[in-house]
Amino acid sequence: MNIKQVIASAGQNLHTIIIKAQEEDGSVEIREAEPYSYRVKHGHELFFCYDIVKQGTRSFIVPRIISVEETANSFNPRWAVEV
Numbered sequence: 001m002n003i004k005q006v007i008a009s010a011g012q013n014l015h016t017i018i019i020k021a022q023e024e025d026g027s028v029e030i031r032e033a034e035p036y037s038y039r040v041k042h043g044h045e046l047f048f049c050y051d052i053v054k055q056g057t058r059s060f061i062v063p064r065i066i067s068v069e070e071t072a073n074s075f076n077p078r079w080a081v082e083v
Helices: 003-013
Strands: 013-022 028-041 044-051 056-061 065-074
Touching: 003 028, 003 065, 028 056, 028 065, 044 065
Parallel strands: none
Antiparallel strands: 013 028, 013 065, 028 044, 044 056
């Protein structure tokens, strides 16, 4: 499965994901997050999620997502899951 398919599966199953992505400064971050939606802003497709550890929403530019893994950890949606 590709990255978007894994995110969609996790969203449908209400499972968190482990997302590995390159930050704007070039560093690579790994986070556990609840998957929610995609939006296009300033010409970039963004993926929006809720970071469990940092307890806040985060967005990632889709091409900067390196990998995504669906976990077995369930979550209760804070908003509509649109992925």
